[in-house]
Amino acid sequence: FERVATNIAAADAKFESSGDVDRTTRKFLRLLSNRLFLPNSPTLMNAGQRLGQLAACFVLPIEDSMESIFEPLKHTAVIHKSGGGTGFSFSKIRPQNDVVLSTAGISSGPISFMSVFDTATETVKQGGTRRGANMGLLRVDHPDIEAFIESKNDLEKLNNFNISVALTRGFMGALEKGSQYDLINPRTSNTKGSISARKIFDKIVFSAWQSGEPGVVFIDRINEKNPTPHLGNIEATNPCGEQPLLPYESCTLGSIDLSKMVDKNSINLSRLKKTIHDAVHFLDNVIEINNYPLRRIEEMSKGTRKIGLGVMGFADMLIKMGIPYDSEKAVVQAEKIMSFISHESRKASANLAKKRGNFPFYKGSIFDNDSTPYMRNATTTTIAPTGTISIIADTSGGIEPIFAVAHQRHVLDGKTLYETHPLFVKLAKEAGFYNKALAGEIVKTGSIQSIDTIPDHIKKCFRTSHDIAPEWHIRIQSTFQKYTDNAVSKTVNFPADATPEQVKKVYRLAYETGCKGVT
Known part of the structure; x- marks a missing residue:
């Protein structure tokens, strides 16, 4: 933590006197060592090291030519080697069997090129500091959409990719009406036939039910919230979907541990406020100190200065407050906390802008008006999986429910250890029903809901991700999304006996409640 705090605080020297750097180092060290806030893994791993690449998320553009496909492939390898993840839209690549004028041949289509990126990622990750990951998106109006939807049903393929379908407002309108929509050849911009929106949506749903993918991204909604529309459209996100970015943008993320903001069953807002302001200062410094893998990425990233402050420990916070995750009270807390973080992070960004200047691409942005004359960062909030x-x-993790109340961990000498949620152990001991045999029983499923000896009020607070109905997952996600500049990474868990109809309901609910995507 000392290495990270010292390295990130050094950016202050560009804007303040040297005395302030020492003060900032102490401030950042306190923030990190108390684990009130932690930045994304590349910052923790690489700050103050030779590599010095600190961002987690990147988006690279792919156009419809061999040069513009293989140039990003090289850049992807460099980014993965440095610990970053990459997102791409393959929507501009001409469809399979389309004409290739230069060779009088036929195109192999976007999915074949995704396989090339997948293989490269597999090769790089074996020598990198952490595993490379990709997000592949294809617009729903691309002629190869059906093949894309089913591209991961073979579990041996595209293992280094998450995939999502970019759903347009036009498609969602056709789905609502039960009508057809047009498929567009990106090479010519001409219609290449039409297809039933319900047929495609059912294919997406069935594939997600079968293999967990594809997710969906509501691409028009993302662009309606694009803070810098004058720079172009957003086409892709990072691997977990929480960070939509323009081509060549990167973003640095960090998260506040909400469980450390609880005092006597309520949120300590003054501690949260100070943590938000310190974290925004930290993340803005990261942009300054970062050693970017490409000059173009540095220009875009310093031009928009996007940061993504989010949260972790939401489920643990609720447990400390005695609030079940799947309850209206939890939704109220989500609203209260994220609206506060949104407001204060913008305020912190504006305060920095008064000293350091607005982000360079401010003119023409949504902030370019009298009500927001100062803004250091084009975005300030993102909910990452952490x-x-x-x-x-x-x-x-993130805004997820707890995954299990107890689980097994196998250690090196062949022993098996039971790890039980510390808040459960504390409450169980206070209530007088804790014993070691209980941990062994919980480990079988991870859930306590069917164990009769545990009081109901404790069961309600320790519902795991699989105990919670999918609709509640979406309620929590959409509440956080309402106050998040970028997007929200959230997994909706289904029981093994879930039906495709239940998956369909969740995907539609995500759209209706204002989410930017869902997996």
Whole structure:
């Protein structure tokens, strides 16, 4: 933490006197060592190291030519080697069997090129600091959409990709009416036939039910919220879908541990406010100090200065407050907390802009008006999955429910250890029903809902992701989305006996409640 705090605080020297750098180092060290806030893994791993690449998320553009496909492939390898993840839209590549004028041959289509990126990722990840990951998107009006939807049904293929279909407002309108919609050849912009929206939606749903993919991204909604529309349209997101970005943009993420904001069953708003302001300062410094893998990425990233402050420990926070995850009270807390983080992070960004200047692409942005004369960052909030950093913080991941109340961990000498949620152990001991045999019983399923010896009020607070109805997952996601500049990474868990109809309901509910996507 000392290495990270010292390295990130050094950016202050560009804007303040040297005395302030020491003060900032102490401030950042306090923030990190108390684990009130942690930045994304590349920042923790690479700050103050030779590599110095600190961003987690990148989007690279892919056009319809060999040069514009294989140039990003090279850039992808460089990004993955440095610990970043990449997103691409393959929507501009001409469809399979379309004409290739230069060779008088036929095109192999976008999915064949996705396989090339997949193989490259597999090769790079074996020597990298952490596994490379990709997001592949295809617009729903691309002629190869059916093949794309089913591209991961073979579990041996595209294992280094998450895939999502970019659903348009036109498609959702056709789905509502039960009508056809047009498929467009990206090479010519001409219609290449039409197809039933319900047929395609059912295919998406069935494939997701079968293999968990594709997810869906509501691409027009994302662009309606694009803070810099004068720079172009957003076409893709990072691998987990929470960070829509323009071509060559990167974003640095970080998350506040909400479980550490609870005092006596309520949120300590003054502690949360200070943490937000310190975290925005930290993330803005990361943009300055980052060693970018490409000059073009540096220009775009410093031009928009997007940061993504989010949360982790939401489920643990609710448990500490005695609130079930699948309850109206939890929705109220989500609204209260995220609206506060949104408001304060913008305020912190504006305060930084007064000292350091607005983000360079401010003119023409949604902030270019009298009500927001100062803004340092084009976005300030993102809800990430926090897989690695939530383990370091010893808290629940992102805004997800707890995954299990107890689970097994196999250690090196062949022993099996039971790890039980510390808040459950504490409450169980206080209530007088905790014993070691109980942990062994919980481990069988991870859930406590069918164990008779546990009081109901404790069962309600310790519902796991599989105990919670899919509709509640979406309620929580859409509430956080309402106050998040970028997007929200959230997994909707289904029981093994779920039907395609239940998946369909959730995908539609995500659209109706204002989510930007769902997996």
